[in-house]
Amino acid sequence: MQTIKIALLGFGTVGQGVFQILNEKKEEFRNFFGIDVEVVGVLIRDVEKLRPLPAHLFVTDRFEDIASIPDVDVVFEAIVGEEPAYSYLTYFLERGIHVITANKAMFAKHGLSLQKVAENYDATIGYEATTAGGVPIIKTLKNLLQVNEVENIAGILNGTSNFILSEMRTAKCTFEEALQNAQDFGYAEADPTDDVSGKDAFRKLMILSQLAFGRQPSWEDVEVRGIQTLTLRDIEEAEESGMRYRHVAEVNITGSGNLQAVVRPLLVGPSHPLYTVDGVDNAIVIDSEYLGKLTLIGPGAGRFPTGSAMVEDFVQVISSKPKVIIPQ
Amino acid sequence: MQTIKIALLGFGTVGQGVFQILNEKKEEFRNFFGIDVEVVGVLIRDVEKLRPLPAHLFVTDRFEDIASIPDVDVVFEAIVGEEPAYSYLTYFLERGIHVITANKAMFAKHGLSLQKVAENYDATIGYEATTAGGVPIIKTLKNLLQVNEVENIAGILNGTSNFILSEMRTAKCTFEEALQNAQDFGYAEADPTDDVSGKDAFRKLMILSQLAFGRQPSWEDVEVRGIQTLTLRDIEEAEESGMRYRHVAEVNITGSGNLQAVVRPLLVGPSHPLYTVDGVDNAIVIDSEYLGKLTLIGPGAGRFPTGSAMVEDFVQVISSKPKVIIPQ
Incomplete structure (x- = not known):
């Protein structure tokens, strides 16, 4: 053998x-x-x-x-x-x-x-x-691209920041307290800067852009906003109006073939596919030519x-x- | 060439x-x-x-x-x-x-x-x-099975019945009215029996069971309940308690290696991955050995x-x- x-x-x-x-x-x-x-x-x-x-x-x-x-x-x-x-x-x-x-x-x-x-x-x-x-986004995109052109990709690509946002909402705690909990659970590094600033999500978005569109936008043109500035009050106000903050990384191609990418906290309602994605899960919504909207949700990290x-x-x-x- | x-x-x-x-x-x-x-x-x-x-x-x-x-x-x-x-x-x-x-x-x-x-x-x-x-469930399962053993599969496998349940909730109409709307939109056949009775979802569940476990349970042992008996009052009571009915087909393997399968209306809460799946979409949640819980959501039918x-x-x-x- x-x-x-x-x-x-x-x-x-x-x-x-x-x-x-x-x-x-x-x-x-x-x-x-x-x-x-x-x-x-x-x-x-x-x-x-x-x-x-x-x-x-x-x-x-x-x-x-x-x-x-x-x-x-x-x-x-x-x-x-x-x-x-x-x-x-x-x-x-x-x-x-x-x-x-x-x-x-x-x-x-x-x-x-x-x-x-x-x-x-x-x-x-x-x-x-x-x-x-563990979410098979690369394989799924590769298969889909054999027949479909991708128009838009939007996802929760960082489990740590998603955990913090979920924790602030459900435990009604501040960003700092939620971060501490994430560290206690082993979901956040001692230095969580890349996670909460959106830098980690940005990198993954660039990998997806490379695959889906064959290229990346100029890195300096991509607006990357983190979740550090969100207060408990922001989260509560969102909750009161039936919405939730999600840290969403998004890239799409315009009619003229330009790539637009952004990473930022986004308010989503109960009909949005990212609304129920809580904790350390990751999720990606792919919009494509024939298939329409496909969503994958699963563990974004872990041994x-x-x-x-x-x-x-x-x-x-x-x-x-x-x-x-x-x-x- | x-x-x-x-x-x-x-x-x-x-x-x-x-x-x-x-x-x-x-x-x-x-x-x-x-x-x-x-x-x-x-x-x-x-x-x-x-x-x-x-x-x-x-x-x-x-x-x-x-x-x-x-x-x-x-x-x-x-x-x-x-x-x-x-x-x-x-x-x-x-x-x-x-x-x-x-x-x-x-x-x-x-x-x-x-x-x-x-x-x-x-x-x-x-x-x-x-x-x-259009949901790439077969490909995803095949890939996942190369490394993981699957423990449980639960899904919304019929877009027509999911549309009817969504419509009853959002438009506050009866089963018959929702079915009529589904037919008007072209989402339901003239004879919708297989869709609303769970028979169509059952067949797809058997295909998934065959792939995930290498076999199917005895068809006569599978309880298959449709959505025809759900009243607007049932849907409204669920909504009032923050829950939603989903028509869920599920198969799992027991510790002793037996297959258990069922198709039935199931109450799910806001943290459940099937909670936000509305309209004609299909969705499948796969529980497996190393990967944990992976959810796929997308168009379950259409040209x-x-x-x-x-x-x-x-x-x-x-x-x-x-x-x-x-x-x-």
């Missing part, structure tokens, strides 16, 4: 989710795809930090160690920030090694360039997990939803790429 | 949608897939009925005429009822011809058998359009949404099957 060799870059929440799912599904990979899946190395930043790791697993903080493992088939990347992730993934793709990433900051900026490198070297780059965690999205990308890779041959 | 020859069985709303989309996307098929798409024949029931047809199109009411067209690559089927559809599709699959169907009554009963025939003859059967029209779903299946066929070779 063929063995597919996997390297993991990053072993935080998402990396650990991928590792666990790959292990739990070993038997299924054998039975349904006729392959053995083996994690041959894990790149981490801090070798002193305690992690739930099996003793036999090769773990290193040196990229060279991972790069020198022979015959790696697929690399999963779940580290944070543009660099060194971008350089690492370029390195692997240029060697024809398939890459699956969850790194939105990196992919929003370098996605197009990486996709070109992948194409040139007959490799694949999977990026379902960069946007909306297993995001891990599952990455492993789905992996299944795509092993099923379709001639380089990794599946005996049928 | 290679020509893909297509036959259409049925030329009602959905068949006409497929025909129009295939025509409008001719250029894209050439540019992106390197193929010419040609509809070589259309099977209809009544040759006297007026239809929006180009004069050069070969139209017949005799199956033998369609069956004798040489080198058909793909057959789209959008006729109603189990027979003769089942026999027709078996005929084509046994000749290695790919089939794409929107026929839920037929597929709920014969889907498994047709999939086996397809496998034996190295053909494909696409059935995205059988369930929830273009359903036609688009079928043409997406077609793209799948021409991209993946060796029999229909795409020059890259």
Whole structure:
């Protein structure tokens, strides 16, 4: 039986989710795809930090160690920030090694360039997990685009800010209190700036724009407003008039082919598909040519939803790429 | 350039949608897939009925005429009822011809058998359009199942009955008046029995069960209750307590591996993902192992949404099957 060799870059929440799912599904990979899946190395930043790791697993903080493992088939990347992730993934793709990433900051900026490198070297780059965690928005958009032109995409793309807005409304607390709750639940980072300012949602929106329209608007032209300025009074007034604030990222194409994008708090009523989307969920509404309005709602982050999205990308890779041959 | 020859069985709303989309996307098929798409024949029931047809199109009411067209690559089927559809599709699959169907009554009963025939003859059967029209529930479930076990599926699978419940609530009218409105808008057939009784939703639920769990519960064990008995007073009382009736079809697997399925009016509150789903939309909530709860909402019927779903299946066929070779 063929063995597919996997390297993991990053072993935080998402990396650990991928590792666990790959292990739990070993038997299924054998039975349904006729392959053995083996994690041959894990790149981490801090070798002193305690992690739930099996003793036999090769773990290193040196990229060279991972790069020198022979015959790696697929690399999963779940580290944070543009660099060194971008350089690492370029390195692997240029060697024809398939890459699956969850790194939105990196992919929003370098996605197009990486996709070109992948194409040139007959490799694949999977990026379902960069946007909306477990919600299969990338796959759904790709399928839909084979027949439909997309006109508008609007979504709640950041679970932390959506949790804060939900919490302010239901627990009747201030932004600061809601943020504290989000941190206590593990839904917000120690530094939540990117989440509440809309920057994180903006990045994901740019990834969706790239896919749906083949390009992004100029970043400096996109108005990005966060939720920090919303007071409990604002939320209560909205509630009294039967409306809810949602932090909505939106991109659409005008009749003349220009892209318009914005991230901002938006008041929506009970008939709006984003009205019931509470807590850390993400949601995306796609308007397209023949299909009309399609809405997807689900977990926008988390170890297993995001891990599952990455492993789905992996299944795509092993099923379709001639380089990794599946005996049928 | 290679020509893909297509036959259409049925030329009602959905068949006409497929025909129009295939025509409008001719250029894209050439540019992106390197193929010419040609509809070589259309099977209809009544040759006297007026239809929006180009004069050069070969139209017949005799199956033998369609069956004798040489080198058909793909057959789209959008006729109603189990027979003769089942026999027709078996005929084509046994000749290695790919089939794409929107026929839920037929597929709920014969889907498994047709999939086996397809496998034996190295053909494909696409059935995205059988369930929830333009909502890509089949594709989404297939992808998700590659990594996740599904635990529960609950959905609004019939747009007509959902429209009637929405209409009763918003227009404060009786079931009979709402049904009349549905018929006036073209959302309900002259005989709406299958829609309002839950029979149509039941069939789609069985298709989803087959896919998610590899089998269906015994049909006679499934409780199927319609919406005909709901009075305006019931709807109003629900509204007063902040709830809404939805006609929900649900199937789940128990710890011991038994399937439980039911179709019935269900009261849901504002935090439920089906609460905001009004009008003719369909919606499905999937609970699965790693991904958690994923909700899809969109048009459950209609010429273009359903036609688009079928043409997406077609793209799948021409991209993946060796029999229909795409020059890259």
